[in-house]
Amino acid sequence: QVQLVxxxxxxxxxxxxxxxxxxxxxSIFSINLMGWYRQTPQNERELxxxxxxxxxxxxxxxxxGRFTISRDNAKNTVxxxxxxxxxxxxxxxxxxxxxxxxxKIYHDMYWGQGTQVTVSS
Numbered sequence: 419q420v421q422l423v424x425x426x427x428x429x430x431x432x433x434x435x436x437x438x439x440x441x442x443x444x445s446i447f448s449i450n451l452m453g454w455y456r457q458t459p460q461n462e463r464e465l466x467x468x469x470x471x472x473x474x475x476x477x478x479x480x481x482x483g484r485f486t487i488s489r490d491n492a493k494n495t496v497x498x499x500x501x502x503x504x505x506x507x508x509x510x511x512x513x514x515x516x517x518x519x520x521x522k523i524y525h526d527m528y529w530g531q532g533t534q535v536t537v538s539s
Contacts, residue, residue: 419519420442420443420444420445420515420517420519420528421442421443421444421528421530422440422442422445422514422528423441423442423443423530424438424439424513424530424533425438425439425440425533426439427499427511427533428502428534428535429447429536429537429538430535431453431537432505432539433502433503434503434537435499435500435502435503436503437497437498437499437500438497438498438500438504438513438535439457439495439497440452440454440457440497440513440515441466441493441494441495441529442492442494442495442497442515442517442528443482444517444519445520445521446517446518446519446520447520448471448517448518448525449471449491449512449515449516449517449518449520450516450517450518450525451463451469451470451471451515451516452467452468452469452489452496452513452515452516453466453467453468453469453476453487453496453513453514453515454467454487454496454498454511454512454513454514455511455512455514455537456509456511456512457509457510457512457532458508458509458510461509463509465478465485466478466481466498466511467481467485467486467498468487468514469484469487469488469496469498470487471489471491473489476486480506483506484503485498485499485500485501486501487497487499488500491496491533493520496515498511503535503536503537505537505538505539506537507535507537508535508536508537509533510532510533510534511532511533512529512530512531512532513529513530513536514527514528515527516528
């Protein structure tokens, strides 16, 4: 099994910044992708940003130019630098990883527990 441990959420004023971290641990053979999703009571969980093992990134349009995803493959860790935060960024942010564990052939999807990001106006 794989565990994803998230940190870095909190309360920030509009225009401020936060940096989220997610570290994967367990019997990991390889990680194809790590990413961040967010969810509110009003909205379904949506992709915020993702990054592949070779560095290819993808962002939802609403965060382009403000958020930056990065990773440290040696540490199995992904980061989300969030700048110029807006109230509409308020959500629970979940880390996702597509992981192959040592005992399996196929990759499976794993989720973190979520971390709250609140942006006040």
